[in-house]
Amino acid sequence: MGQVNLRKVAMIGCGYVGSAAAFALMQNRLFAEIVLIDVDQEKAEGEAMDIGHGIPLVGNMKIYAGSYDDIADAAIIVITAGAGQKPGETRLDLVHRNVSIYQKIIPEITKRNCQGILLVVSNPVDILTYVTVKLSGFPENRVIGSGTVLDTARLKYQVGEHLAVDSKSVHAFIIGEHGDSEIAVWSSANISGVPLDDFCEMRGQWNHDKIQENIAETVKRSAYEIIERKQATYYGVAMTIKRICEVIIRDEKSILPVSTMMHGEFGIDDVALSMPSIVGADGFEVRVPISLNEEECKNLRKSAQTLKEILKQCDQIAIE
Ligand SMILES: NC(=O)c1ccc[n+]([C@@H]2O[C@H](COP(=O)([O-])OP(=O)(O)OC[C@H]3O[C@@H](n4cnc5c(N)ncnc54)[C@H](O)[C@@H]3O)[C@@H](O)[C@H]2O)c1
Numbered sequence: 546m547g548q549v550n551l552r553k554v555a556m557i558g559c560g561y562v563g564s565a566a567a568f569a570l571m572q573n574r575l576f577a578e579i580v581l582i583d584v585d586q587e588k589a590e591g592e593a594m595d596i597g598h599g600i601p602l603v604g605n606m607k608i609y610a611g612s613y614d615d616i617a618d619a620a621i622i623v624i625t626a627g628a629g630q631k632p633g634e635t636r637l638d639l640v641h642r643n644v645s646i647y648q649k650i651i652p653e654i655t656k657r658n659c660q661g662i663l664l665v666v667s668n669p670v671d672i673l674t675y676v677t678v679k680l681s682g683f684p685e686n687r688v689i690g691s692g693t694v695l696d697t698a699r700l701k702y703q704v705g706e707h708l709a710v711d712s713k714s715v716h717a718f719i720i721g722e723h724g725d726s727e728i729a730v731w732s733s734a735n736i737s738g739v740p741l742d743d744f745c746e747m748r749g750q751w752n753h754d755k756i757q758e759n760i761a762e763t764v765k766r767s768a769y770e771i772i773e774r775k776q777a778t779y780y781g782v783a784m785t786i787k788r789i790c791e792v793i794i795r796d797e798k799s800i801l802p803v804s805t806m807m808h809g810e811f812g813i814d815d816v817a818l819s820m821p822s823i824v825g826a827d828g829f830e831v832r833v834p835i836s837l838n839e840e841e842c843k844n845l846r847k848s849a850q851t852l853k854e855i856l857k858q859c860d861q862i863a864i865e
Pocket residue numbers: 557558559560561562563582583584585588625626627628629630639643646649650665666667668669670691692695723777778779782
């Protein structure tokens with residue numbers, strides 16, 4: 546990492562997601578300084594005050610509402626600004642609103658010659674990751690979308706619940722779009738090295754196809770179900786943001802399904818989507834060559850195609 550303060554993070558957008566993520570980051574004390582920015586300055590100030598009042602109960606740090614001048618040396622700039630899905634809306638419905646918000650935010654970041662890593666969270670996250678790469682001109686390793694890290698956590702949670710096993714022992718990925726065309730990679734899923742089907746049978750579960758279909762659908766529907774009940778999803782994604790920040794700051798080289806630019810893998814090019822990748826101090830390091838069966842490959846290409854169609858519409862709002 547270049548000239549950055551490894552103890553400093555910036556959060557652009559302090560709505561449900563940004564404030565929950567700032568709260569999670571404050572509690573784990575990964576950073577000594579958290580800068581909050583929002584177009585609604587009072588919202589950023591209110592969140593900084595509220596979260597800051599927990600500092601005496603956790604340990605000393607700075608959390609404040611700032612301006613873009615404050616983010617120049619931040620090690621990670623998390624962008625959660627933008628509208629969220631309304632009940633019944635897909636993530637892709639948000640595209641025009643949020644691309645135009647990014648057209649305002651990204652130049653503010655590049656103007657300050659920031660050397661940190663941009664973590665894109667706003668939806669549709671794959672489209673906005675692509676847009677951020679194009680608008681920022683940053684090296685691609687320094688632009689990461691939170692991608693399907695949350696969906697993968699939801700998958701592990703569901704499989705863990707279903708098999709009554711610790712979800713941390715579940716090894717499986719959701720790849721592709723963070724959205725309706727995402728793919729659960731069942732062909733390589735395992736529980737601590739035991740192939741999933743074998744483990745299911747050990748637990749007295751035999752109806753593999755049906756169970757996998759139900760779990761994948763539950764994962765895909767999670768955001769819709771939560772939004773219907775409480776208007777927004779934020780705790781799960783806040784933990785996702787915290788985890789990605791930890792992996793970067795501690796140079797963990799963990800494998801996470803973050804959204805990054807594809808360059809011909811599986812015949813997919815010029816689009817950002819999620820594949821298991823090694824993430825560390827330099828951001829994205831390398832994609833892990835996960836093996837996919839024929840159907841998973843086909844669905845991954847379809848997912849990429851869905852995103853490309855949306856990007857074509859974005860061309861009309863000039864992202865190059
Ligand atoms: N990637 C994921 O896994 C994931 C999960 C949940 C939500 N999200 C997305 O995160 C985004 C935020 O969701 P939310 O529920 O916090 O929404 P929200 O409406 O509560 O918050 C958005 C915030 O962005 C601010 N904002 C708008 N324009 C801005 C600008 N130009 N500069 C700075 N701030 C600006 C708003 O004032 C508001 O405070 C949405 O796009 C949502 O879909 C992503």
